[in-house]
Amino acid sequence: MAPFTFNTTPSIRMGAGLIDELGSIAKAICGERVLLVTDPGMMATGIVDRALTALKGAGVAVNVFSDVQADPPESVILAATAAAKDVTGIIGLGGGSSIDVAKLAALLATGHETLKDVYGVGMAKGPRLPLIAVPTTAGTGSEVTPISIVTTGASEKMGVVSPVIIPDLALLDPELTRDLPAHVTAATGVDAMVHAIEAYASASPNNNPVSRALACEALRLMGASLERAVTSPHDMEARADMLLGSLLAGQAFANSPVAAVHALAYPIGGHFKVPHGLSNALVLPHVLRFNAQTAPGAYADLAPIAFPELAGLGVKEAAVGFANELAALSARCGLPENLRGVGITKDDLPLLARDAMNQTRLLVNNPREVTDADALAIYEAAL
Template sequence: MQPFAFNTTRSIQFGVGALSRIGELAVATFGTRAMLITDPGMMKTGIVERAIQVLKSAGIELTLFAEVEGDPPEAIILAATDRARSAGVQGVIGLGGGSSLDVAKLVALLAVGNETLAQVYGVGNAKGPRLPLILVPTTSGTGSEVTPISIVTTGAAEKMGVVSPVLLPDVALLDPELTYGLPPHVTAATGIDAMVHAIEAYASASANNNPLSRGLATQALHLMGSALLRSVRDGKDTAARSDMLLGSMLAGQAFANSPVAAVHALAYPLGGHFHIPHGLSNALVLPHVLRFNTVTAHAAYVDLAPYAFPQLAALQGQERVSAFCEALTQLSVDCGLPQRLRDLNVTEDWLPRLAKDAMNQTRLLVNNPRPITEADVMAIYRAAY
């Protein structure tokens, strides 16, 4: 067995109705002055209001930042950081989807004042310290509550990552009730994203691919493979929502330590240029990247397939791998997601630009189980087109 490191969130609190405990958790984690970071869409759901009531009942003096955008740009992070410093907050709470949680991570780091955003891009450059941090996901997708990663949109379209164990929060609070109101298309896209995390973590070429991540990835797929479509069809199916939220977190723990690869690298330019939601971008390229990878990741996909789709256990070898790719495609279809880039107004003349930009995602491509060239990326985009 090769040496490996495994880091994750210190405390995970899971349960239906767990949001009611956020006040006591905040007081125990950092004190009574907090910034709550969320987005305008969350403000319309009533969830933020519930959280604020619980926090204020616990004696928390609250500063609210509700301007987070999807694929958050640098300006949003810097504005939230300035507000946190001005208010002298003792801790940060992120509530929402992956974008809100990513912003909360960076505000907790940057508000201390020892580092700038420009200094911490890349792997291992953020040193800390940071403010205490609680993350509360409201989607079953990114797993951001247990990952040491924050993604930022820089310039017009390109995305960069800050990757450091310093970003792992002190507490992840997971309440399946908070996901009941997700629209079917958001449930579907974020759910596929979480499944991609598990698949890529298991097959990752990273030197830190490890038994813990692989075990978490298989358990995540076991939970989500049967729960995703049920969650899409009935948003208040508590068992399905619970399996999706837990599966998403387990997949997050897996890829936080055994990093993702080409699916994500090809998804990022689609989000940057065409503002296609990240989970949907993953779904669009997933089967095509897997087919490309089967040359070198055959054994991994043979192993994984029955966890997500138990009926595939009756198949062997390449037949099982091919059926795995088809089952993932069919799951996306059954969930009602678009299947082609052209369905999202991506025009063919954009494909070379997308391929060029995807090749800039070296942090991710190095983990792909099969080396990939720009010509390969072009072929994958064309297959998805």
């Protein structure tokens, strides 16, 4: 067996209603003065109020930073860091963007590093403040990953990748995902499935048996529950399976990193402000069909796990069937089926392809080499 490293959040707690125990949980980990990092949409729900009631009831003083934006720019990271002055710990409550901002605020608030110091893989050294992640979407898996994504400039994205920013605790309460709009449930769910698929098929030298096992279980859970969660939003079994599947997929790709689907999705989000999960969904089947021409084995392995009706097919047939079923699942969940559906035209494709090819950190993990011409052809197929 090849050597590998596997890092993840040291503690995971899951259960309906756990948000009401956040006070005692946070006090033990984060101390008595915390910063709660969230976004304006979350402030309009009752979830933040429940969190604040629990924290204050346990004698924890709380400051709230609620200015997180989707695909957060550097200015938001720096503002959250400034808000973290004099706190003893940080809680990220919300989707992946809120948790990503909380991770970086916890790191930078100690004053040992600047944001520009920590871009890249392994650049962040710490220390950081104690950190709890409370996801309210079943998508990014950010609660268990060593990754935060930042928008730099107008559309470029950069990553901070370091085990230092893995949270101390992931608190999973499926009740927090119950009132998500159907399109958010769908897009974030496909995002989580992409994490599992790319982790399993990754060409990374750290692709490992633990990540592959987690990816398989994640796809088993999510393949059976995503459509139910979209069409029957109060189906708490489906919500719980999606939340756990997202976490398992996050653990998988945190250690066996993602590849061309994400590389081609990032420019779509950067230039056209398309949510990340939807960006992934739009290119996913086309990247898989491209990869399956030379490396179908991983997708053939996964096909019957996510879609049992694909059992018994040959390797190439199963791989292609897997891509087709994923496209059909996205469509049944109400997501746009092509790039035209989000306002992208043929004239935009060369720009997207150029930007995608800059994502070398991701493309190196793809099971098939992607050239400039390949990237353009994939976008053309997705148009």
